[in-house]
Amino acid sequence: MTTAIEVMRRHRSIRKFTEQPLSREQREAIMAAAQAAPSSSFLQASAVIRVTDPELRGRLLPLCGNQAYVVGAAEFWVFCADFHRHLQWVPAAKTGFAEQLLIGAIDTALMGQNALTAAESLGLGGVFIGAVRNHPHELSELLALPKGVIPLFGLCLGHPDQDPEPKPRLPAALMFFENGYPAHQDEALMGDYDERVRHYYRSRTGGNKDMSWTGQIGETLAREARPFMLEFLHRQGFCLR
Structure with missing residues (x-):
């Protein structure tokens, strides 16, 4: 088995971190790995906001489910689908199509997974934060996200201060x-x-x-999650047609 496969199979979400920061070399290596992810039609329809201001992280905390590691991790990055960049440089570009939401979400998810895998290969750990979508209007205002940009997920990174058991996957x-x-x-x-x-x-x-897996799925899918999401997508210029 290759080293890369071993790193991916050892994945665990890390929610407790030491106070040690990432080095610039580590951070730049993770960013480079993230950018190396595949991109549909070479659109590169993603943007990543690295939140370094402690006060801003504190204001984001209640918008992200009050998960303490959003503040406590060495790094907190917000991964976004981004078509604002395309309109800025090519004003005649046609956007707002549902397919573009899929492209932005897929491209950005691939970037995020590359980033986490690269971090884990360096002995670091991390956890994705889907709760950035809990209050997308307010979070977008705090991060100054323009029309054409939507937050998809966050990523906490740092030096692990725990060693949890891997969560069992489906057969x-x-x-x-x-x-x-x-x-x-x-x-x-x-x-x-x-x-x-x-x-x-x-x-x-x-x-x-x-709780069993099917029990958890029964609870999770018993109701609509984030019913405000379609309206937010429309406000930001996504899924208009």
């Missing part, structure tokens, strides 16, 4: 298929996986959380 047979999507999936295999997830949560929380 490959329930995710990778050949020549088409199966009409039925293996119920016994899912049952075994549900029990593995229960054991993981019980172990991680000292018995305070006892």
Whole structure:
């Protein structure tokens, strides 16, 4: 197995960090790795806001679910889909199409994953922050995001101060298929996986959380998440047609 594969398979979300900062060399290496990610039609439809002002991080904290590591991590980056840049340099460019939201989201997610993998290869750790979408209007104002730019996720990076157990993933047979999507999936295999997830949560929380994967999905998908999102996308010039 290659070193790169070993780094990716060892991934754990890190939520506790030491006070040690990243070096400039580490930061620049992570940025370079992020920019090396594939880009649809070479549009490079992403922007990353590195939040270094402690006061600004404090103001972002309640907008990001009050997750303490947003303030405590050595680095906090906000990854955005960006078509403002294209309009700035090519005013005649046609934007607002739904497909462009997919391009921006995919390109930016690839950048984010490259960044985290690069950080982990340097012995660092991190965690993605989807909660930057909890209050997108207010967060966009604080970060001065113009029309054509939307925040997708944050990334905390730093030196790990914990060593958590990797979270068990779905069995490959329930995710990778050949020549088409199966009409039925293996119920016994899912049952075994549900029990593995229960054991993981019980172990991680000292018995305070006892939930299967399907139970968690049932809770998560029982209601619409962020019902304000379509209106925000329209305000920022996305999904207009």
